[in-house]
Amino acid sequence: MKAPRPAGNLAASVRAGARSALEILEEHLAAIESGDGAVHAFNLVTADQARGEARAVDRVVEAGDDPGLLAGVPVALKDNLCTRGVPTTCSSRILEGWRPPYDATVVTRLRKAGAVMVGKTNMDEFAMGSSTETSAFGATRNPHDTNRVPGGSSGGSAAAVAAGFAPLALGSDTGGSIRQPAALCGVVGMKPTYGAVSRYGLVAFASSLDQIGPFATTVADAALLFDVIGGHDARDSTSLNRPTPRALSVLEDGVAGLTVGILSEFLDGAAPDVVARTHQAAEALTRAGARVEEVSVPEVRLGLSAYYLIAPGEASSNLARYDGVRYGLRVEAEDTAAMNIATRSAGFGPEVKRRIMLGTYVLSAGYMDAYYNQALRVRTKIIEGFAAAYRTCDVLLGPTAPTTAFALGAKTDDPLTMYLSDVCTIPSNLAGHPAISVPFGAGDDGLPVGVQLLGPALSESTLFKVAAVVEAAAPALAAPSLVAGGRS
Amino acid sequence: MKPGWEMVIGLEVHCELKTATKLFCGCPNMFGDEPNTNVCPVCLGLPGSLPVLNQKAVELAMAIGTALDCEIRSSTFHRKNYFYPDQAKDYQISQYDEPINVNGHLDLPDGTQVGIERAHMEEDTGKTSHSGISGRIHGAAYSLVDYNRSGVPLVEIVSAPDMRSSAQARAYATELRAVLVASGASDGKMEEGSMRVDANVSVRRSSDDPFGTRCEIKNLNSVRSLGRAIEFEAERQIVLIESGERVVQQTRHWDEDAGRTVTLRSKEDAYDYRYFLEPDLVPLVPDAEWIGAVADTLGLMPAKRRSRLIELLEDAGGVTDAQVDQVATVVDLGLDELVIAAAAGGVASSLALTRTANEAATDADRARRLDPVSYTALLTMEAGGSLSATQAKAVLADLLVAGGGDPAAIAKAKGFEVMSEDSLTSVIADAVAAHPDEWARYCEGGEKGDKLAGFFTGLVMKATRGQANGKAVAAELHRLRA
Numbered sequence: 001m002k003a004p005r006p007a008g009n010l011a012a013s014v015r016a017g018a019r020s021a022l023e024i025l026e027e028h029l030a031a032i033e034s035g036d037g038a039v040h041a042f043n044l045v046t047a048d049q050a051r052g053e054a055r056a057v058d059r060v061v062e063a064g065d066d067p068g069l070l071a072g073v074p075v076a077l078k079d080n081l082c083t084r085g086v087p088t089t090c091s092s093r094i095l096e097g098w099r100p101p102y103d104a105t106v107v108t109r110l111r112k113a114g115a116v117m118v119g120k121t122n123m124d125e126f127a128m129g130s131s132t133e134t135s136a137f138g139a140t141r142n143p144h145d146t147n148r149v150p151g152g153s154s155g156g157s158a159a160a161v162a163a164g165f166a167p168l169a170l171g172s173d174t175g176g177s178i179r180q181p182a183a184l185c186g187v188v189g190m191k192p193t194y195g196a197v198s199r200y201g202l203v204a205f206a207s208s209l210d211q212i213g214p215f216a217t218t219v220a221d222a223a224l225l226f227d228v229i230g231g232h233d234a235r236d237s238t239s240l241n242r243p244t245p246r247a248l249s250v251l252e253d254g255v256a257g258l259t260v261g262i263l264s265e266f267l268d269g270a271a272p273d274v275v276a277r278t279h280q281a282a283e284a285l286t287r288a289g290a291r292v293e294e295v296s297v298p299e300v301r302l303g304l305s306a307y308y309l310i311a312p313g314e315a316s317s318n319l320a321r322y323d324g325v326r327y328g329l330r331v332e333a334e335d336t337a338a339m340n341i342a343t344r345s346a347g348f349g350p351e352v353k354r355r356i357m358l359g360t361y362v363l364s365a366g367y368m369d370a371y372y373n374q375a376l377r378v379r380t381k382i383i384e385g386f387a388a389a390y391r392t393c394d395v396l397l398g399p400t401a402p403t404t405a406f407a408l409g410a411k412t413d414d415p416l417t418m419y420l421s422d423v424c425t426i427p428s429n430l431a432g433h434p435a436i437s438v439p440f441g442a443g444d445d446g447l448p449v450g451v452q453l454l455g456p457a458l459s460e461s462t463l464f465k466v467a468a469v470v471e472a473a474a475p476a477l478a479a480p481s482l483v484a485g486g487r488s
Numbered sequence: 489m490k491p492g493w494e495m496v497i498g499l500e501v502h503c504e505l506k507t508a509t510k511l512f513c514g515c516p517n518m519f520g521d522e523p524n525t526n527v528c529p530v531c532l533g534l535p536g537s538l539p540v541l542n543q544k545a546v547e548l549a550m551a552i553g554t555a556l557d558c559e560i561r562s563s564t565f566h567r568k569n570y571f572y573p574d575q576a577k578d579y580q581i582s583q584y585d586e587p588i589n590v591n592g593h594l595d596l597p598d599g600t601q602v603g604i605e606r607a608h609m610e611e612d613t614g615k616t617s618h619s620g621i622s623g624r625i626h627g628a629a630y631s632l633v634d635y636n637r638s639g640v641p642l643v644e645i646v647s648a649p650d651m652r653s654s655a656q657a658r659a660y661a662t663e664l665r666a667v668l669v670a671s672g673a674s675d676g677k678m679e680e681g682s683m684r685v686d687a688n689v690s691v692r693r694s695s696d697d698p699f700g701t702r703c704e705i706k707n708l709n710s711v712r713s714l715g716r717a718i719e720f721e722a723e724r725q726i727v728l729i730e731s732g733e734r735v736v737q738q739t740r741h742w743d744e745d746a747g748r749t750v751t752l753r754s755k756e757d758a759y760d761y762r763y764f765l766e767p768d769l770v771p772l773v774p775d776a777e778w779i780g781a782v783a784d785t786l787g788l789m790p791a792k793r794r795s796r797l798i799e800l801l802e803d804a805g806g807v808t809d810a811q812v813d814q815v816a817t818v819v820d821l822g823l824d825e826l827v828i829a830a831a832a833g834g835v836a837s838s839l840a841l842t843r844t845a846n847e848a849a850t851d852a853d854r855a856r857r858l859d860p861v862s863y864t865a866l867l868t869m870e871a872g873g874s875l876s877a878t879q880a881k882a883v884l885a886d887l888l889v890a891g892g893g894d895p896a897a898i899a900k901a902k903g904f905e906v907m908s909e910d911s912l913t914s915v916i917a918d919a920v921a922a923h924p925d926e927w928a929r930y931c932e933g934g935e936k937g938d939k940l941a942g943f944f945t946g947l948v949m950k951a952t953r954g955q956a957n958g959k960a961v962a963a964e965l966h967r968l969r970a
Binding site (some may be wrong): 080081082088090095098100101102104199200201202203204206207208234235236237238313314316317320321323325326327336337340360363364365368372 | 529532533534535536537538539540541567569571573576577578579631633760762764767768769770
């Protein structure tokens with residue numbers, strides 16, 4: 001069976017001269033115009049610039065040349081990806097007025113592939129959150145029910161793809177920030193192996209965990225986007241200098257002979273309807289010829305605790321540069337130190353401040369070994385635990401998020417409950433491994449459920465082909481209604 | 489130093505590496521350019537930028553390690569977190585507990601040795617200028633920051649607390665500067681800040697006592713300031729202790745004009761730098777082949793070059809204190825190869841050293857380019873008596889200008905000929921006859937009388953316009969007196 005690839009088909013039609021990039025863009029701009037008032041997926045729609053890019057693609061086709069794999073495909077960018085001359089805010093007041101003088105490597109690669117950048121999507125401030133509610137510019141709403149959150153932190157990108165504002169989007173995933181909103185919005189989202197995609201131009205949250213990855217409506221389109229953005233980049237020292245897995249070419253190879261482990265620890269805390277969907281996905285894999293068995297990686301239970309020491313620790317350092325001296329917000333005060341404090345007090349929201357304080361504390365003299373270093377030891381244990389599982393399994397299967405999308409405001413007063421949304425996604429970040437969330441029908445509330453496939457480092461090709469089998473077996477999901485309460 | 493007390497000194501030297509580009513980006517590493525012109529997203533610490541380690545900087549750091557006999561090993565980078573406007577990211581990328589170079593030493597000209605604990609890599613900060621007369625941040629109406637220096641590669645060389653006098657500390661700084669220049673790692677310009685020295689100073693009553701509480705002194709902009717600051721600080725600490733007070737561990741600022749150190753911050757105010765492994769960089773693991781290739785490009789260090797000359801002199805019968813100074817001068821000016829070449833060509837090492845230290849050294853830039861074959865030929869003629877010292881110096885001047893040539897041809901063109909023995913004898917006899925009183929005193933001998941040999945030699949040289957061989961004149965005077 002041929003995996004569906006709507007974005008791939010759009011590019012094919014533009015490359016063949018059957019459709020114009022401008023016409024495709026205008027359709028999507030119209031969808032944004034009519035729908036984004038209810039969703040608020042975008043911080044900024046760069047319509048005029050996008051029209052210029054689309055026309056340029058069309059001229060290339062007219063000249064008989066090939067604009068590339070993503071010719072004329074509109075792509076939405078999370079607002080923590082630097083775009084030359086275009087505001088990049090991380091949904092924070094502290095970056096007010098800042099326009100990067102350079103493009104992120106992934107943006108450069110999208111341009112080279114003929115993609116058209118439609119705008120910058122909303123996110124949790126500095127990617128710190130699981131609901132896109134910590135944005136300084138207001139929450140993004142779930143297109144399936146605008147009273148619900150889209151997940152986060154890449155909620156704007158997930159919602160944009162789910163709502164049909166763009167066929168493709170990029171997000172970043174530090175603890176699940178691509179996969180969890182993908183699951184909650186009913187789209188495909190993938191976090192690559194650490195180092196598979198260059199981080200140059202991604203505004204850092206937690207550098208040892210951050211990875212840029214694709215959102216798409218289908219597995220094949222996500223694979224296409226991954227193929228375009230991946231590969232070594234000399235500007236990122238942690239970029240892997242080895243051939244990137246080519247995801248799209250092996251997509252339809254099937255799962256016969258593969259062993260899939262259902263990760264029991266991920267089922268433990270999940271809602272019954274989510275657990276049921278996960279088992280249903282496992283059955284589909286069995287039918288397709290995979291060997292499915294239950295496995296345990298007890299170390300992943302420690303992931304959440306380790307993550308909330310490591311990520312804030314790195315963030316406290318990464319966010320120090322927002323001091324009012326060189327760019328962004330400055331609140332004047334009597335001397336430099338007072339200006340630093342006034343600027344940071346006014347510019348950061350409460351969740352960012354919480355994590356900076358937490359991170360500063362865990363790195364402090366006298367506490368570092370008990371907290372930060374201990375978390376690093378746990379991280380090593382998690383890597384070892386996964387390694388043991390991958391001696392018998394090719395991939396692991398579990399839910400992406402413990403529940404379907406929750407109501408706006410439901411968890412904003414209780415950070416710990418909010419943090420638990422990422423319990424199934426964090427371990428892959430700590431291990432540096434790839435993982436993908438694939439929509440698999442709806443929960444009891446009719447909202448999307450995502451199942452997650454995890455693999456060892458550089459197993460993207462395997463993940464995508466298993467994901468394609470899951471996708472083919474997925475129960476139908478109602479189209480997003482873009483209204484409160486979902487489809488009536 | 490006050491009797492009954494001993495200083496203990498350790499130095500931390502920051503050395504800017506002479507690379508074409510900065511440590512983590514491709515911006516030019518250039519002193520003195522228009523402010524904020526050599527900058528990019530990386531060295532401005534813009535959001536989303538990432539550091540990429542400069543290979544040449546690593547090689548120069550390894551060259552320093554090799555020159556200081558360090559163990560060169562796998563290393564990592566950490567972040568040192570603190571807020572300051574000239575710190576673009578509000579953290580500095582620096583090597584912390586796993587530096588590239590450890591456990592070396594530096595041999596000083598006086599024969600003492602100072603241990604090198606580590607020589608690690610880090611990035612420089614930008615440069616802040618504060619408005620107002622104090623030039624310091626407190627009380628300034630505004631401050632300007634130039635980020636051209638942000639990200640310039642540094643190696644920080646940390647000595648063991650092995651030095652016991654300000655003179656030794658000055659000798660260490662001078663010798664280290666020579667090593668940094670000789671290794672090609674740095675231009676060693678203290679006045680441009682490419683070499684910056686901080687001193688850790690403590691005092692104790694006896695070398696058997698444990699180390700006293702130390703103070704770190706910053707803002708030492710010359711070797712002279714270093715010596716003055718150490719002397720002042722040691723005296724300050726001794727006065728404190730002798731009056732029953734205690735030295736408080738603190739960082740102090742050297743005020744050059746006032747000639748004193750003042751408190752900058754005490755230990756209680758010390759920053760908590762929250763060091764942690766820099767996640768944007770990977771471990772630096774140089775293999776033996778790379779380390780060897782860097783070592784192969786390294787010339788001889790000053791200490792080795794001095795010892796080569798000393799060995800030559802010792803082989804020829806011994807070394808005087810004056811010759812030790814001449815050796816230091818010759819090596820410092822990079823003229824030791826001339827001496828080695830002349831000695832290898834059969835010239836007495838003492839003559840080769842003297843001509844090089846006294847004459848060639850006055851035009852060192854040209855002397856470094858002088859053809860050693862011509863130089864050796866010239867000194868051979870002088871040693872053999874076919875040129876007087878005065879004539880040899882005149883020929884050398886021409887050789888230096890031309891970069892070489894045939895000294896015999898130059899001597900001939902100048903009309904230099906060795907005087908016949910008969911005519912020399914007659915000139916000397918004339919001089920003696922014209923100055924009977926001086927001759928009488930010379931003949932009396934003794935310390936005063938012997939000095940008059942110089943008087944008569946001078947007369948002869950004047951009469952012959954320098955063509956007389958000085959040694960032959962001395963021999964004839966001696967013969968006449970006897």
